[in-house]
Amino acid sequence: MAIDIKMPALSPTMEEGTLSKWLVKEGDTVTSGDILAEIETDKATMEVESIDDGIVGKINIPEGTENVKVGTLIVQLLESGEKIDDLNKQNDNPINSPINSEQSQTTKKAIPTKDSLDEKQSLGQHHIKHSEITVRDALRDAMAEEMRRDKNVFVMGEEVAEYQGAYKVTRELLQEFGEKRVIDTPITEYGFAGIGVGAAMGGLKPIVEFMTFNFAMQAIDHIINSAAKTLYMSGGQMRCPIVFRGPNGAASRVGAQHSHDYSSWYANVPGLKVVAPYDAEDAKGLLKSAIRDPNPVVFLEHELLYGEIFQIPDVDDLIIPIGKAKIRREGSDITLVAHSRMVGKCLEAAKQLLTEGIDCEVVDLRTIRPLDSKTVIESVKKTNRLVCAEEGWGQSGIGAEIVSRVTKEAFDFLDAPPERVYQADVPLPYAANLEALSLPGTLDIIKAAKKVCYKD
């Protein structure tokens, strides 16, 4: 029997990839461990090895094919005696046929793109040309633009240079700016965060990348004690313009130690600015602002958003001010407040709730500190109802803070007790079903919204 070799998943979040190159051709003899092909994901280029000895049979996916789904049969290995012709008979079913052009054109578009566009058009911004970009590339472009603008801006972190970024966010920065300004560090978060702080105090503008914010817990002493508090402790003398950035929160099936959402931790600290963008435009505009900011900024990205494609305005110098929330969708019945990836979930929920007669206003916080509670409060004064959604845990969470501010400032406007949506109060489990039960999603938001509208 022939052995099926399928498109492998090369990372926890990989759903598809490009089959960039075949290193064997039909009829070649291979042994276990031989490299058959190169696959490019959004993060890296990887090699696919043969899992057994055999003869290369029918190559199902020609090289250069993009968006090959994980699990698609890419080639079969024949045992001696088998012929390609034999296989052709077996393979006469659609699952094994080469990917069709329509499929390969499919790109994963984030749901809110349309809403964002609607909003822009309603605000009369339709004359600005837009193009499509992933959040990953938007972040990359932000760094590249700021590095071109200011020679004191540099980036350091694990795998940021030669590897091109663990999540490819620093792709090609090394090529353009050289090793002086794109610095690979050893795996030593506490140490390089401290070195970054020292470099900032010495007059540079470091961007410190954490492979994930989970690892920044090793460095949180420098983020808070050395970076955030020093301006105050020095009576305004000692500056520390630094950006700490990287993915924050849950990824996909990576377990409790790699899935922590730190939004509320950093939001608690005076002396820091904390930013958590949702779409590509905000990712780019806010990161550029963060790099220019004279204060330490914690910039929380989301791994599951990196590959999402959004519209972004074609302007020369896209700057989004830190500290301003954005109304992503106007509505009259209830205010949904979120940041980062949960904004997408809220927009999805809003779409579904509309079909049930509930018109949601969605507020994207964008910045967690300083928190733009004014925009939230104004919205609640209009809708009289509030749901806060976040990926982190509930206790002392961002939602708790917002509910507190809203009840204080707009108590008389509330028609129902606000609801909060958050992660189950457990370390994030690995098992697929438990993970799904633990993480908050669209359905939780819908449920909470209906409760607040007394329609459950």
Add this chain to the structure above:
Amino acid sequence: MTKKNNKPIMPIKSSKDELLSFYNDMLLIRRFEEKAGQLYGMGQIAGFCHLYIGQEAVVIGTRASMIEGDQMITGYRDHGHMLACGMQARGVMAELTGRAGGYSRGKGGSMHMFSTEKHFYGGHGIVGAQVPIGAGLALSNKYKNNGNVSLAFFGDGASNQGQVYEAFNMAKLWSLPVVFVIENNQYAMGTSVIRSSAETELHKRGSSFEIKGIQVDGMNVLEVRDATKKAIEHARGGKGPMILEMKTYRYRGHSMSDPAKYRTRDEVTKTRSERDPIDMVKNRLIEEGWATEDTLKSIDKEIKLIVSDAAEFAQTSPEPDASELYTDVLLDA
């Protein structure tokens, strides 16, 4: 090296002017610290207050080999470093009393003062944190190619912190112009080096990073000066970091609230009478005929005036205005 009864420091080369200035600067630190101790006892200084008495030669000797623009950064026992960098006694003392005239306008306290003008980068309260930050200052020097070196001071206690070794590794890997100065005063709070460190020869602590280390008599200001010169030239020449282990001794407790039960009074007295860094300089000045007792007395008198003026200022400077509570949290973007 001085062995007994504070013999003069011979035969290391020096000059009249140099030794007189060392004497002056070390004595300023000592008298300043004594006054700080008094003010603490009077309730004028609160919180933690870590005195530098006994260790003066370390900072004055190292500073003698630094050039304009070289940076200093240290931990919480920082008053001596600030005075050595040329920061005003008034401003330092007023920070200790928490007044508006202090270097941090009363918001930092004993452990948190800075002067960008004098290239002093703190004053850090988290043990060991200043070591990677100091390496970061060195990174900025290298990046800007300004020819400056940073000196990161830390104690024998901090030398057991993990981040110190993370900084060692990167400093060597990237050849950063930094000198790591370990002030081994033999006690981390109340725990002696022998009770806390598997390797008590702290100058060897860089060996797994290929960082050269020198053990120095930290009570001998000239030995400190020469060792530092060597290390700074090494760093400035692009060869990366060096470690200087300064064998020193603090006469006072770890902080003002330390009952010092972990060592005998004899041990302190013996060090004081046999290895005192200021007495060593004084004796040499007299033996060389570079100064008379009277000259030194008049220096003492001038220093007393500076210190009492600083104490007066520190007690009369107003507390920071209540409106200062919310300033200096963030800079305007």
